[in-house]
Amino acid sequence: MFFLITASILYAAGGICMKSARGFQEIVPSLLVFFFFSLAAGIQIWAMKNVDLSKGYLLVAGMEGVFAIFAGVFYFGEKIALLQGIGSFLILLGILFLRL
DSSP: OHHHHHHHHHHHHHHHHHHHTTTTTSHHHHHHHHHHHHHHHHHHHHHGGGSOHHHHHHHHHHHHHHHHHHHHHHTSOOOOOHHHHHHHHHHHHHHHHHHO
């Protein structure tokens, strides 16, 4: 579980860099996108050897989305809409059900 969450965080870090790269106009964030996504994929590949695909993949994708929302709010100053907040809660609830 730790490695799947780590992969989710690294994917979200790649997303932050993707947004910061401004369409490949900023070189460092552009390069970091590939670094974070490659590292996240490597960790996820390693972690998935002991986890069902249906659980592991959804856990990573769901947590990445939630981390991306937090990054948008706290790093980029984006506003979170009510439905976005409800959706994030439902994703977290779904992840909880996957773990049961």
